[in-house]
Amino acid sequence: MSVAFAKEESAEAASETILPARPISDRINLVTEAGLKMLQDELAHAQQALEAASVLEDLNERRRQSAVPVRDVSYYAERVRTAQLMPGPTSNQVVAFGHxxxxxxxxxxxxxxxxxxxxxxxxxxxxxxxxxxxxxxxxxxxxxxxxxxxxxxxxxxxxx
CATH class of the missing domain: 3.10.50.30 (Transcription elongation factor, GreA/GreB, C-terminal domain)
Known part of the structure; x- marks a missing residue:
């Protein structure tokens, strides 16, 4: 196998495994208690998937298996970091977050x-x-x- 062919295969595999970042809204990141827990659970799930992929021996397969978890860890870490936990509404007079x-x-x-x-x-x-x-x-x-x-x-x- 020529070196050029090996490099081309590696470049193709790399380009297949780099996913664009998940878009993050520019809105304030208000969350309910359940919403914060969901974000934390999704972050933990993505971290576990990334750890599982990191032990794969085949480099190309490791890249493929890591693509989604890498993207998701970045997204959920940012969403957890910017989350603003909102208390439940204290009155039912006016529509507000959580109602x-x-x-x-x-x-x-x-x-x-x-x-x-x-x-x-x-x-x-x-x-x-x-x-x-x-x-x-x-x-x-x-x-x-x-x-x-x-x-x-x-x-x-x-x-x-």
Missing amino acids: ILTFERDDGRTQTFRIVGEDEANPAQGSISHGSPVAIALIGKTVGDVVLLGQRELEILSIS
Whole structure:
């Protein structure tokens, strides 16, 4: 095997294993207790995966197996470092981070979501990011308020 071929193979393997960084939002990193724990657990999981990959003997396989954990360790370490733990809301008078709120859309649909941090938001499971357009429109409002979101109206039915 020629040296040129070996170098080309190594360069290809290296380029396959360097992943772009996960984007980090420029928003303040507010988290609930559950959100902080999730970030810490994800960081620990990524560190364990990186440690497992580091003992592989085959250099190319080690690079491939390390690519995602390297990226994730960097991401989750930064998210844990910048996390600002928010206490639970003390009042249900005004929509704030951590609240569960129910609102009705002008098309008659009723939805309930909890406002949480970006990393823990999962609309399919009933949570939205504090930086989402819906949360931004509703934070600071009270029961009975109607807010305009684009060309749609939302009426707050309950806050808990």
